[in-house]
Amino acid sequence: MGDSNRRDFLRQLFTQSSAKDAPYDINQDELFKKYSNKQSPLGFKRKRAGLSQYTGPWTNEQKLHLLRRTMFGVSPASLASIGSMTMSQTVDALINTAPPNPAPPVNYYENLYPDPTSVPLGATWVNAGYGDGTANYYRELSLKAWWVKNILNQGLSIHEKMTLFWHNHFVCESNVVGFAVAQYRYLNLLRTHALGNFKTFIKEITKEPMMLYYLNGHYNVKNSPDENYARELQELFTVGKGTNLWNEDDVKAAAKVLTGYRVDQGTLTTSFDSTKHETANKQFSAFYNNTVITGQSGANGANELDDLLNMIFAKDQIVAKHLCRKIYRFFVYYDIDTTIENDIISGLATTLINNNWNIKPVLLQLFKSDHFYDTFSMDCYIRTPMDFYLGLARTLNIQIPISTPIEDYWRAHYIFAYHCEQNGMDPGSPPSVSGWPAFYQTPQFHQMWINSDTLPKRMKVNDALFTNYGVWASPNYQVKCDVLAFVQTLSDPADPVAVIDECVLYLLGLTLSQSMKDYFKSILLSGQSQNYYWTNAWNDYINSPGNATFEGIVKGRLQLMLTEMCRLAENHLC
């Protein structure tokens, strides 16, 4: 059984074991087929703004738009963190602020399954050996919980979104490799290079143990070259697909260039084994100007990687545009028509090339552009499951107290990842090396996140967050929204008009009409028309701490109002 076949076989096993009750198939989803895009939705033939620097209004509308796209969800605190900064200063801060390295994930599972490598409860497992399958399984949960925690606690920085972007670009599937320590190192590599240099990054990812396992570089040897990585390097990571591009011979030649990289499974280090390296010359096609990469022997064989990348990156316009399209679809909107291709993608690609493949100038240009703040770029992004659940948690001030017992603390974080997975976005395991289809599948793209399987699930978790029971995370812990704490993050919880205005502002992608706002206010007022009924109730609660009745009066009404508001379609957009 070949490696790719084995992967398919294992994926079937996984599908059967983890979702045996109702395997969902979007191709059988009649509602999705009926209502999703049949063609490019940009029938809105309006000329959209270009890449010149935006000089228009800098109000909450633009600020929240920027924060929503570059981070996960918005909150009064995140808006306040912009302070008096201008648009340009805010974008600079988002792009240039590198968060401190988070402490590594830990053994929270000791009481569920004692770690076979003697990692104690509360200590990190990232330097330990593999252990066994069950320990590895819990470590993978621990890693997802760690990832969730990093996002929930993000500061004013694009770093977490960029890490996710690269995970979708340089895909490795934790489900396929099944080695949490390697996955952790891979995620750390993504974090390290998230705002770095694309070309440097690609050299590092090529030699990363997780990638060598995932795309079979570890098995790519002189006598039986494995073409898996060589293909994806060109097809997905750099050049892209298309006619008159690379051909099958280029895949074979690149595979030979890449022979010899080996992973030491004990230390998880990569080495170059020259005895496994193909030393013959490698001939590439006309697309690559008939380049010949001269075969080298001994340790010098490793230098052929640089030759390969130099050859590929010499197709700079094609490579840069391929990456910039992916950035655009990840941060702005999925539909790229000819105008956007010519005005936006080309401009960003030129910036990338002129800056010698450094990512930051591209992001600075995009997020400072007229185009990014164009009405047609706003509110049209269907929130990914991670955006939805983690953004909601950040907006609603849902916090897992650090004082929570360690097992519950990490399980409470993990449950977010679990629900993302249930919604088709398993952090750490995109469905294939191509990443999540919502970022590439024409013409539906982001609409794939919302279908007859996922939307009811989103609603269910959404509703449960506002119950007194909450969302199950462990036998001892349920995640829920403390609605009273949440409204106290708003400017004036005693004023029902301000409460509704700000809930709409922070929660929903699109604002609401006055009549819709009045309807939500009427829930707070129990159908009465006088605002002071709410004000009095709120003041009673504030002035009588510990009075369960006063607390219950405002809490129950907030729960009902927020349940209804978050059920709106507007809650799935940003």
Next chain:
Amino acid sequence: MKRRDFLKMSSMATLAYTLNGVPVHAYGSDGLLAKTRNTNGNILVLIRLSGGNDGLNTLIPLDKYSELSNARSNILIPQSSVLSLNGTTTSGLHPAMTAMRNMYNNGKLNIIQGVSYPDPNFSHFRSSDIMFSASDSATFVDTGWIGRFIDHQFPGAPYAYPDPNFLDPLSIEIGTSVSSMMSGATGLNGLAISNISSFYNIVNGTVDPAPATPAGNELTYIRFISQQTQAYTQVIANAAGLGTNAATYPANNRLAEQLKIVAKLISGGLKTPVYVVNIGGFDTHDNQVDANDHTLGQHADLLKQLSDAIGAFQQDLDMQNLDDKVTGCTFTEFGRRVKSNASEGTDHGSGVPMFVFGSKVNPTIIGTSPNLPASATVNDNVPMQHDFRQVYSTILSDWFSLQPSNVSSILNGQNYNWLPIFKWTVDTPHVEAPAQLSLEQNFPNPFRSHTTIRFSSGRRRCPNSLYDQMGRMLRVLYENEVPAGRFDIGVERNGLPAGQYFYQLQVGSSTKLTKSLLIVD
């Protein structure tokens, strides 16, 4: 270790995950575990009068008319305009309530006097919450009585439903949101429906128009998926398609529009046991009546809407032969003050009459007309005669056939005295009477002025009631718990005309023993 071993291990780990008992489902509501209890098929329609209804101008105490005149001359309903009710001279209905007067006279309306709760609260919010949760005045309970009833009938609600045994919504509120009355232990056990004529609007009553932008494109897409994936959309659409309305409903009556939807869904076969409809505007602090004609004005308009809507709804059910399984009940957060204020209005009060209607109700007034002070002050309230939870308790036991222990658990662990709201002919599944249960023939029989009834019931509450031949409940003879053994209760004739009567002993919701007696002159 080789990579293929990693792979093997990771699939084994998945197995371990489930074997270790860590739930795969985030909710404790695995559909396989959920089992729907048998419902008896009866349907309750709750009508909420939001704002606090002025009971004294709704059911006018004709026998206290001078006290009433002293207390509220500026809003007083003229005695001659009050609609009389068959068989009573003590109370009559507001002149706008002709439809409900006719229902009373035709045996389809029960009225419970002086409904409130100890230590009444005068806040709309708090008193509504008390009515919703069935809590004591001083206790905060964060679930609703209907929510707990649904939890009891449908284990695992709301997340385990619909399931193959019960596809219909567990409860429905007509409107755009559900009230906390439907809050169960783990979620909202109700569905809000605002409109069944438009499939699009079944779930989202009102939505803002989608803009002609990419955002609008995505918004429209999500809305379509949202509406069509709501678990209950299809069954509601089916019921709405199959159902009809036989009666003509009054125009420009928002309550009638809601009850029309309820009748249509019931007619279409929906088995949902509880519906809630709403009519607001009862917070009549000023201009409650027209200064020139007290029979007109805001309150008269509201009562006319209420009465006309209920009348049409009952007629609809009657014409479609659905009346045997539907009963309706009004409630409001409080009554209003005995003494009116200077702006032709009334302020927040306490006791208020409650109406229960349907073919199975006992067509009488339970309780007496309220005691009013000779000259009321602003502090005077209509005194409580019945706890609203007695009504809930009776509905749960007599209408939904629940055992007393379950009724008690739904009502926050309390027991409330039964009320003779429903006729003794209500069809509930009869079970074999326990051995210690007995109801003996009264002696003497026939009798002229006094007789004795002997019964035994063990340690249980055992309402003994007297009915006429029409099934009309005349009197509660005894209703408290008795120890084991046989007991005698005396019955006085007290002006009853000669004829045949029935007396019935009820234990729990389902066990009823009935015998007849004869009064002779």
